[in-house]
Each structure stands twice: as C-alpha cells, then as structure tokens.
Amino acid sequence: SQKIEQNSEALNIQEGKTATLTCNYTNYSPAYLQWYRQDPGRGPVFLLLIRENEKEKRKERLKVTFDTTLKQSLFHITASQPADSATYLCALDIAGGTSYGKLTFGQGTILTVHP
Amino acid sequence: EAEVAQSPRYKITEKSQAVAFWCDPISGHATLYWYRQILGQGPELLVQFQDESVVDDSQLPKDRFSAERLKGVDSTLKIQPAELGDSAMYLCASSKRTGIPPTFGNGTRLTVT
Helix, strand or coil: CCEEEECCCEEEEECCCCEEEEEEEECCCCCEEEEEEECCCCCCEEEEEEECCCCEEEECCEEEEEECCCCEEEEEECCCCHHHCEEEEEEECCCCCCCCCCCEECCCEEEEEEC | CCCCEEECCEEEECCCCCEEEEEECCCCCCEEEEEEECCCCCCEEEEEEECCEEEECCCCCCCCEEEECCCCCCEEEEECCCCHHHCEEEEEEEECCCCCCCEECCCEEEEEC
C-alpha cells in the first residue's frame, strides 16, 4: 500500500546545531513534495515545495533535498533555535496531480531545540 | 496577512448529536479543502471544492459527513450523528488556484463524549 513515513516521532537537539528530518515514501512517483510546520493547536504552515526535477531547495536557514531514486526527502534547519521547536510535516500529492493542496501527509516529527 | 477563519475554535458534543463547523477562506481563493487531523497523526483530506463544486470527496464518510460551499465562498462541514472516533481537529485550507500550496486555518477541535 502507499505510505509516507517520517523517520522519528521526536527529535531533540541543542541550540545552534543542524536538525535533519527525514521523509520516506513508497509506491508513489510524486511530482513534488512539500514541508509544513505546525505549532500546538494551530494549523500547518507551508514552508517549502520541491519538485521532482530539483535536487535541493533553500530558504533562509531551511534546506530541502529530494531523491526520487531513494524515494526520500531530507529537511534541514541550520543554526537551530528554540523558536524552531514545532511539529514538521511532509506531504505529497499521491494522485500525481498539480493541485498542490490535495495532499497526503506523513505523521510528523516533533522537533525540540534545547537552549 | 490574510487568514482562513474557522469557527468554533473548540466544540464538545455528545455522541449521536449533530455538529457543524464553518470556514471562511481567504478572499478570492477558489479552491477549498477540509482536512481531519487525529492527535499524533498528519492531516487527512476529507473533501476538496473548486468554487461551489465538489472536486473530490472520496475520503468523506458520506453516511454521516456532509460538506457544502453553496456560493463558492464560505463552507460548512457537518457530522450527523457524531461518534467517539470523530474526535479530532478539523482543518480548513484554501488556495487561489490549484497550482499553489494551500493556507490552513487554525482548525476546530472536536471532542465527542
């Protein structure tokens, strides 16, 4: 069956270190992959989108890679800060379409950055 | 910055009762989505609208759930009758068109007792 898995439920790191979150998928050939941030009691907030023909994308301290051979995306936060503490979700359009909003999400990784 | 408005913020209801959630998308956003998020899981798509038309409701439990967007603007999601397993966060999201990642509201937290 189709599946999206984020490597760990929780990740704890020290301030200033790089956080690396993993998203693996099976039985899809997505045209793109998205990453969202979700704070407790709030809706997800879009962070980055990477397309199948892009190996890497950056936005400020965020970097996303997309390996369609490994069926994996890595999400990095460099120089992490306590304010980066949140749940991070990866999402795909499993229909292979271009709606960008008709998404299947992973279960999320709870990131905690300790001062 | 424009936001997707949802109400109520919290709802507690007894099982077998009816419950309704309301969403007002960002002005001009033609595409609207309803998602359900069970605690500890990622959001799950329930229904997608394009203007007033349902584009996809394949994941909507139609025996008890209904959704409408009569004038192609705001939308209502209804559950009747509510069951204990319906306890979750119900999220609304919208986008100007299908080629843009959606903006999510802050959801309605439903507790069924």
